[in-house]
């Protein structure tokens with residue numbers, strides 16, 4: 576986390592207790608007293624977790640989203656207002672595996688709620704194992720966070736969320752566990768569909784950033800990427816584009832994938848060179864009108880067009 580936001584957070588810890596008495600006594604004059612909301616207050620760090628949490632908590636949990644809709648979550652950091660919001664919540668649901676680096680500061684500042692690491696129990700993959708088309712000038716060694724794109728791993732995330740709701744609100748344990756089971760059935764169905772439909776197809780594909788490492792591992796595919804995963808918005812150099820084009824030619828790849836937050840021209844340049852076309856392969860890092868299952872199905876259909 577940047578020094579600036581660290582200072583900001585420390586300021587909140589120190590200043591808020593000093594001023595809260597004054598603020599509270601002022602507020603009590605203007606805000607009519609209402610019975611305290613008894614629902615669990617959960618904050619999910621980024622879009623997929625929001626959807627999973629809503630599916631499990633339904634009307635019994637107030638779930639809100641931390642990274643604003645439409646904002647790419649990789650380099651996002653909470654503002655002072657966000658930290659104040661988190662302070663008031665019962666749980667914060669995170670992906671884990673280093674995707675939310677700012678969470679350490681929450682721990683340091685003595686957050687009273689439960690930090691739910693949904694990656695608990697998942698075997699992580701190192702980024703250094705990932706094959707990249709880009710020349711690796713700066714070699715990174717970091718765990719890959721993109722577990723939510725493998726439905727079999729999402730099942731574990733869903734169980735972790737259901738267990739955290741159960742822990743905080745044991746009276747509704749059956750409700751949370753039943754909802755989780757229902758959602759897991761849908762994930763099983765999706766998993767089976769992907770397995771069946773990609774089974775006899777080609778294996779090599781070029782994603783925009785390496786969001787599909789776990790997915791590829793699960794379904795026996797070989798992911799190549801245009802850009803380094805740790806800098807998702809970096810403009811690839813001419814040299815990188817050339818190297819991607821050469822790799823694509825070697826592997827007879829005609830379809831290049833782009834994603835919602837990427838500049839489509841990058842993938843288009845490569846596709847034009849190959850006489851191919853650009854399709855979307857969504858890392859589902861930002862929300863839209865479609866559900867996770869629907870977007871994964873779109874991804875499957877686009878992969879089928881490229882590989883089958």
Ligand SMILES: [Zn+2]
Pocket residue numbers: 649721784785786807858860
């Ligand atoms: Zn990503």
